[in-house]
Amino acid sequence: MTKLRFAADDVPAERHSLEVTNTMPVYDSVDDLSPWFGEFGGRYLPATLEAAHEDLERIYVEASQDPEFQLELEALGRDYIGRPTPLYYAERLSKRMGGAKIWFKREDLCHTGAHKINNALAQCLLAKRIGKQRIIAETGAGQHGVATATACALIGLDCTVYMGEVDMQRQALNVFRMKVLGAEVRGVTSGTKTLKDAVNEAMRDWVTNVRDTHYIIGSAIGPHPFPTIVRDFQSIIGRETRVQSLAQMGKLPDMVCACVGGGSNAIGMFYPFKDDLEVAILGVEAGGSGIFSTDKHCATLSQGTPGILHGTKTYLLQTKDGQIKETHSISAGLDYPGVGPEHAHFMKSGRGEYVCCDDNQALAGLQLLSETEGIIPALETAHVIYTACQRAKAMRHDQNIVISLSGRGDKDMESVAQSMGVNLGVMSMTEQSLKAGRSEELAQVASSSSFTVGSDSYFTAINKLQGKSFASMEEYIAFLKEN
Numbered sequence: 001m002t003k004l005r006f007a008a009d010d011v012p013a014e015r016h017s018l019e020v021t022n023t024m025p026v027y028d029s030v031d032d033l034s035p036w037f038g039e040f041g042g043r044y045l046p047a048t049l050e051a052a053h054e055d056l057e058r059i060y061v062e063a064s065q066d067p068e069f070q071l072e073l074e075a076l077g078r079d080y081i082g083r084p085t086p087l088y089y090a091e092r093l094s095k096r097m098g099g100a101k102i103w104f105k106r107e108d109l110c111h112t113g114a115h116k117i118n119n120a121l122a123q124c125l126l127a128k129r130i131g132k133q134r135i136i137a138e139t140g141a142g143q144h145g146v147a148t149a150t151a152c153a154l155i156g157l158d159c160t161v162y163m164g165e166v167d168m169q170r171q172a173l174n175v176f177r178m179k180v181l182g183a184e185v186r187g188v189t190s191g192t193k194t195l196k197d198a199v200n201e202a203m204r205d206w207v208t209n210v211r212d213t214h215y216i217i218g219s220a221i222g223p224h225p226f227p228t229i230v231r232d233f234q235s236i237i238g239r240e241t242r243v244q245s246l247a248q249m250g251k252l253p254d255m256v257c258a259c260v261g262g263g264s265n266a267i268g269m270f271y272p273f274k275d276d277l278e279v280a281i282l283g284v285e286a287g288g289s290g291i292f293s294t295d296k297h298c299a300t301l302s303q304g305t306p307g308i309l310h311g312t313k314t315y316l317l318q319t320k321d322g323q324i325k326e327t328h329s330i331s332a333g334l335d336y337p338g339v340g341p342e343h344a345h346f347m348k349s350g351r352g353e354y355v356c357c358d359d360n361q362a363l364a365g366l367q368l369l370s371e372t373e374g375i376i377p378a379l380e381t382a383h384v385i386y387t388a389c390q391r392a393k394a395m396r397h398d399q400n401i402v403i404s405l406s407g408r409g410d411k412d413m414e415s416v417a418q419s420m421g422v423n424l425g426v427m428s429m430t431e432q433s434l435k436a437g438r439s440e441e442l443a444q445v446a447s448s449s450s451f452t453v454g455s456d457s458y459f460t461a462i463n464k465l466q467g468k469s470f471a472s473m474e475e476y477i478a479f480l481k482e483n
Helices: 047-064 067-081 091-097 116-130 143-155 165-170 172-180 195-208 226-234 236-248 264-273 341-349 359-373 379-393 410-419 429-436 439-449 473-482
Strands: 087-089 101-106 134-139 158-164 184-188 213-216 255-259 280-288 305-309 312-316 353-358 400-405 450-453 456-459
Touching (some): 067 116, 087 236, 091 101, 091 359, 116 134, 116 213, 116 226, 116 264, 134 143, 158 165, 158 195, 165 172, 165 184, 172 410, 226 236, 226 341, 236 400, 255 379, 264 400, 312 341, 341 353, 353 379, 379 410
Parallel strands (some): 134 213, 158 184, 255 280, 255 400
Antiparallel strands (some): 087 101, 305 312, 450 456
16 A cells, blocks of 8 residues: 555644544645546536636645644544444354454444444534534435534534435434434425435535535545545544554455445445555445346446536446436435445455445344344345355355455345334334233234234234245345345
């Protein structure tokens, strides 16, 4: 890896809060901020936003040269975010798979429960430096929205978050968290009512209010310089992983893996290893209901074609006429028809491999990690867990694979329960029977509108589950996969 320069390199060690800094490297001028990653990237904007992007470039370069900016962000990284996050060896999972040693970079342990705070907090400091008091953001799974609302509350900035109504329904907990943090959450009713449409509305807001508003894009997408800014602030993931791998494994890992929607956690993990050709790079997209028999997926790099969306040239899921296709994933955070332009370059150049994992496989990955290591991952992360574990099986015992555990699964429990036919708003039948004193009536209902897993019974509206009996959760999940 090329050695990077940082603004506070010459500052005495006792003033640093982190051994591995979480700031951007030094840029000598805006000319060092290339808008292109091979043939991808660029800046395709309405004229009203051009000046704001030029101002952002200038402020970003100035901040990169300021030791005090670095020291402030490091202090917040240690004391507020909780950096460094651990590199955890999953011993039981590794033994279950029977191949390579499996490690997790625990970004789920960051404040707010995901990697998103790395970028959101840093960009809020940039907005403060620019002199803009109002922040807008888009969000799919809600984690970027929560992270942005959290950072705004800390720094004292106004916060408005755009979120598709479909995502608001499946991520209701995160919507409530944002409101508790003082943010205004605006539901988006256009299009598919998911992440793409939330980005559209945030862009419209920014065009109208550009003088006093900074847009914090949550993923490595959008017009230049956003893909570079997000990558720089998320690269702490991969840079910490390098140092920790050398200390704990005695060498660099053989493979690094991450889930890919827009791709912020993935590029944060991959970029610091880009020049280490002995380290394989594996990105996992959302295969939804399947990429061969249906269009209900988000496999942009696997099935997409180059085009322009949200101010950047990248791979897109689009028709021959250039119309953006509707997408689907059980994971709101991966439900996006594009991908970061640097990932497009990684794939096109052959530096990264990008594959798919479907909804059912992701659910199996979530269950696998939960029952072997006691860690419930986000549905986004569950995609890479399943795929990376299959890869680990085919690797040698002396090899190491590192997975970016980008977020925890609290936010997804309702979606997971619904996919399993469990209504979290209804108590188990046994509990209801004790409370209402209607054991006989409930027993009559059980045979036609419920199913059992072990000794527990649950109501369900899903016909294929009604009247079924499963000896274990594994048998239940196997049935869901087959049907």
